[in-house]
Amino acid sequence: MSHDREAADWWATAVSRIEPNVIELRGRPVQDLIGGVSFAGVIWLMLRGDLPSPAQERLLEAALVSSVDHGPHAPSIAVARMAATCGIGLNNAVATGVNLLGDVHGGAGEQCMRLLADVRDRPATAVAQWRARDRYLPGFGHRFHTVDPRRDPLLRAVEQAVADGVVEGGYLRAAYTVEQQLHPVPINIDGCTAVVYAELGFPPPLARGLFVLSRSVGILAHAWEETGQGRRNKGPIPPTIQPTYTGPRRSGP
Amino acid sequence: MSHDREAADWWATAVSRIEPNVIELRGRPVQDLIGGVSFAGVIWLMLRGDLPSPAQERLLEAALVSSVDHGPHAPSIAVARMAATCGIGLNNAVATGVNLLGDVHGGAGEQCMRLLADVRDRPATAVAQWRARDRYLPGFGHRFHTVDPRRDPLLRAVEQAVADGVVEGGYLRAAYTVEQQLHPVPINIDGCTAVVYAELGFPPPLARGLFVLSRSVGILAHAWEETGQGRRNKGPIPPTIQPTYTGPRRSGP
Amino acid sequence: MSHDREAADWWATAVSRIEPNVIELRGRPVQDLIGGVSFAGVIWLMLRGDLPSPAQERLLEAALVSSVDHGPHAPSIAVARMAATCGIGLNNAVATGVNLLGDVHGGAGEQCMRLLADVRDRPATAVAQWRARDRYLPGFGHRFHTVDPRRDPLLRAVEQAVADGVVEGGYLRAAYTVEQQLHPVPINIDGCTAVVYAELGFPPPLARGLFVLSRSVGILAHAWEETGQGRRNKGPIPPTIQPTYTGPRRSGP
């Protein structure tokens, strides 16, 4: 094989075909998508290769809408606001926030999808086994909300989709099973969106990926608001409050 | 003012109100948005504080759809694919790609909005003045496409919105003015989306912000595809091709 | 030119030569550097292509040591600590902090080097011209320290190097000129390190580059300390303090 063919194959992709005056996304000319498919529809297309049905698209939109923001207490939001005051681009500020959406901050959706798959297959025993390994189950419990206002509309939307034959419902039933066994610990937003993404057939790592797309909106909105406030080098607390120093003191004069 | 009030004010925001069992985005309960507003509609809400009309929303969707991907030649796409092979999270891979969407890679939309505003206000003289300062005008010309397939559907959508009284049309006319004067250099995708965002009333820095949200979709799709291919520590070219060394040679044997 | 040659040339570099069983940095076998050259010496080598004299190396070490940390009030430090609680790698936490070292947070050194070069060349007029453009001069003044404890040891080290004929002294004299004209506004750490880097012959953008290498040490130390404290999803303020909400209230009951 020639070296230039090697370099071309090194970057082989089925996602898009870009040639002079040609842009195809998953085999579809971009000009057929502009004006014809929603942003959420193109998210589905790019990740899966086909277009969603209207009912699938509505469900995806509901999940994407639900997790855009959780205020300045969320590390992803706070660091983007601080970044916006340091003389870097708005894109760099958003990247700073997205970088924090790891296993602990948003990653619970990915882990919850694995839990729900397990509970669906072994409803009698899975929850106990997961709890034996870890006191906290991913997607359940919140340090802040006792009833998350996003739970009911999201789970109701999935119930409707089950009734309409759009999705099968096995993951939703698994979520209810876990909720019952953990009562009064409620399902949280990571859990609710995990139900949606699992019912729609997304693989677990894309729960995190879709959360990234959703939360990027809140990160951008907060970074943009901060830009308008004009602070420079914003620290986490006002300069009048000194961090407590817990280290050694210099001995003697 | 007490210190705790200072700390609360340090993080003051009008974007969202988060209290136990309450999540409001721009003053609207999140449960009213889930299922009722599209993802693009919530993007508008979060950045501007109100909801778009259906016609405004369609125009925003068209622009967001148009710039999701430009293949592995785009640095933002390539670095995210490489990142995905280095044992870091999918969120870290997306952040790596987004971090590159700076003044040169995506930032042209922001600069083009300033150009269009200037041409709209001074159609007779602005283009010549911009060209005197820089040979390249932001949002015009492409090293790859002679006719970008995204131009016609985007500009036609704006024309329709002008005809329907949805937008005023001043930025669209400015874009046509620049195209005429630069002929045969065509408007590119940064220019076309700049027309949309300007007509919809977004401030220039948000052209970059909206591009970040759009391109994040392609970045995620490519990072995810790369994950499935199983490479580890993917370099930019195959290991059989050695970078040319142009530095000093060790003297002597 | 064949395509494989093109791909090799696309990645041409004079920084290092890497071939099977061969690693040369700036033309020097790495095995000759290990054990023979200090870390600071290799920093100089990699950025400039030759090795520093012992006196040059001491001066570089002094500047690198001086700016490693400025505590949790510094955005770069705070965001890295928050990142370390989100389930991402220590490298991702350091990258998050480094990403914030932009034009406002650390970039002052780069701008100060340009100021000092101008004052050196036009001592009578440059300061007034810079002040006419901007009230604040880069590298001078601090919101926190009236006398920065790093000023005297750094400037004294440069004075000694001038006396020893190691550096010329023009930038140091320019710094004193500015200090006199701004009295009582003192030179700050960005200004002091700018003097060192300028006297040593580094181009202005590398003032920011060297600051990045220096501050990375503090960022890593803080991220590592935070890891040991075991918090998850650390926000900027304790959860008991709610950010002030300044947006619209939902109307009606």
Place this chain on the structure above:
Amino acid sequence: MSHDREAADWWATAVSRIEPNVIELRGRPVQDLIGGVSFAGVIWLMLRGDLPSPAQERLLEAALVSSVDHGPHAPSIAVARMAATCGIGLNNAVATGVNLLGDVHGGAGEQCMRLLADVRDRPATAVAQWRARDRYLPGFGHRFHTVDPRRDPLLRAVEQAVADGVVEGGYLRAAYTVEQQLHPVPINIDGCTAVVYAELGFPPPLARGLFVLSRSVGILAHAWEETGQGRRNKGPIPPTIQPTYTGPRRSGP
């Protein structure tokens, strides 16, 4: 406890004490460190709280020097070069590279330290057990070098330190044990630096942290060289080579 005390405690640290006109690093006034302690010495101080002996410092310098660069084939280097062509700051380019130093790219040092500790404690059985779990042992084998030129000078330096009573030698013996059992698979640079860091008493996660500090030098040098070459939006391969498209074709005309 008052809220302001809470906010101060939220950011408690033993790393540094920053008060007006006071900067202490690990309890030592910064003015005593400038000019008196090397950059490598301050790295040790910041991570561990005390200063190294001259012999410990030499060993740390040797390891830091050894891994600064591995050329444009290394993803960390390549993405930083590409980032430098996208109109973002030099700090953002370095952060982009550092972000990639994850479990697969540099993280092997951390894992190798755990392997060496296990082999040191159970020399007869540990290697076989690790190999039963994974074909590749962290820190051993290289796809490129059959004999890494950095091995001998690093291991010789550790041997000397053992002879001088500076370090104990248990991790070095463990490394030789693994090399013997894997013959002819050699120890690689991650393994050699893991020996150094383990002998010096660093905990495993700091093997990755120290690698980040070391590789940042090469990342900066390459990003800076790329800046000087003037490319804009540098992709991974020349624009004349098209990535192979492996997806669906649009059917019919």
